[in-house]
Amino acid sequence: MPAFPTAARSALADTQLRHNLAHATSTIRAKRAAVVGEVEEWEELRLAGAAVKEAALRDLDTHLVRLEESLTARGATVHWARDAAEANEIVARVARDHGADEVVKVKSMATQEIGLNEALAEHGIAAWETDLAELIVQLGDDLPSHILVPAIHRNRAEVREIFLRAMGEVGRPAPADLTDEPAVLAGAAREHLREKFLRAKVAVSGANFAVAETGTLVVVESEGNGRMCLTLPEVLISVVGIEKVVPTFAELDPLLRLLPRSSTGERMNPYTSTWTGVTAGDGPQEVHVVLLDNGRTRALADDVGRQALRCIRCSACLNACPVYERAGGHAYGSVYPGPIGAILNPLMKGTGDPQTDSLPYASSLCGACFEVCPVRIDIPEVLVHLRSKVVDSHRDDTVPKAEAVAMKAAAWSFGDSRRLGWVERASGVAGRVLTRFGRTTLPGGRSAAGRIPGPGAAAWTGARDLPAPPRESFRAWWRRTDGGRADGGRTDGGRS
């Protein structure tokens, strides 16, 4: 996977994608803003949600042990997985033990994070996504590009094509007279999926929350397909990130109120399923819970970054992010795209890989993500913190990056106003030289540099004019004129 700036380029050039994304994110932004505006005590609710998750993370070990006890007491089998390979192995083993060659899946970020579908395929087990958007992505042989709306980058004409082409290869084909009406498309998906629900012996899910005191897992969804998976098959395997734990049932309250308004812009969630171990004669008769670390303890160990583990995957930050809106989800090279992905990936994987290291810089630090985050994750703060980790990891490089040299030089000149004065005089001279490259004039008459060659300058001037530095800096003017007092009210206006 290339680093973000490169990966973003193809999305930026794709006009259909740009249009789909801008349309979808602005629609959902408006919906969210409207329903959040209805809640008078929204800020208090955010604080309450953040506090619940923060407290849970503080004593994570205790709560996890408690969760294991409650789950076991209710007849579930608990497995611990340190990484993706261990988790995938556990799921495959359980499925194989039941002779399953296919499983139905509830939409789950954790299973995508560990690449479960691909791992099961290697064991000859087909994993069928049952969430409508995930189904579109799976049938389209595509990657999800959004946490909540994985097919956000597709429009309905594209969906129709995918259904017609691919459904028949893996099950019930789409009807030949399929139109691109959303209801008709949903109807075809329903028929296709029903066969799979009724046939599958094993289901795989994630969980939005795991309640330690009762051993209850919670799945929040909009379509009801998840509930079909959670109740019909005989065996249920739930892969749950360890940060999903909440100590008590009552603490779900703020979270279940914050989530739907932030994520789908709905007042209440359509389907909230809770299941607690095994109930004789009702639902799955064998329940396995895989508690997954896969970098979460690494994130937990980072003082500033650990707040990212509060994330309830509502995707509000994606919808609010101007960078995500242009570059799309795939550019982040992970199942966690957008602002949360830009911090979660480096936190869980650690810095050092060029792709991961590019993510904290994939933000203009505009703050829109923090403004909408229901659990108040200060994403800009974590981004800056992670940037400092990336920089620090290169401090001992034998050949420093041009940027590091530039920053050290800037720090040197900003460390003392006299040095800054010299630099400004030099920049005035350099500016007059640079304006010779395709000299141009800004609206209003100030002269500007056109396209300037060289790495940093070309990146700016490729598509933007750059004003030429003025002949005289502010500080030089102040000194020359005693702050304008000795100037008779005229200055040369800085135009060169």
Place this chain on the structure above:
Amino acid sequence: MRVALMVTCVNDAMFPETGKAVVRLLRRLGVDVEFPAAQTCCAQPMVNTGYLDEAVPVVRTFVDAFAGYDAVVTPSGSCAGSARHQHGLVARRSGDAGLAAAVAETSPKVYELSEFLVDVLGVVDVGAYFPHTVTYHPTCHSLRMLGVGDRPRQLLENVRGLRLLDLPQAEQCCGFGGTFAVKNADTSVAMGADKARHVRETGAEVLVAGDNSCLMHVGGVLSRQQAGVRVVHLAEILASTEEGASGPPGGASAHPEVELARGEQR
């Protein structure tokens, strides 16, 4: 009240007219603003790029330069935000308790221009004259880091001759973002181009904002598009008057339309 101007490194080197406008404006309002010559930069370029160690001497220079003033006013929402919200972090990381104390003393006194005018001086009508159609972009750091709210609008609405037009999707980032503009130039330009499109949709002659960095970016895109829209800093609009160049010290603006406006009065 001793008031210091924090001109910011970008204004100092690239947009001195904005600093002169602040001086002219504040003097007109009876504030004898000083310019502590020891000032350099708010350290934001280093902090936001991840060079926290490099930021330490810059923050130290900052607090030394502005110690002892009752208020520090700056024509930049971004730099005010940096002083108020990032200096503490840099000082803590340096482990220097003296620096942390100096930051705690100085940073709450830093005001962005519109905050200073409305909250400290208590004025919304600064007696300005600017006979043009204008649209206002609330830069992200003014909007979210500082929460300047509608103060700039209140000030603009009281400028004689000025017609203020609503900017569609005003609260979306323009795409400047400091080094983001260079590190992720393609995405930055895509964001800037959308902002420029919205500006053009308003039909305004002038785009105004409280941060020259954002204006330099959007203005650079508008200029390359030959869009015929000028960008002007809020301070320069608030400083312009019907008396024009014969007015108080500070002199002519970098922006000829201001002079033109004055010319019409002559």
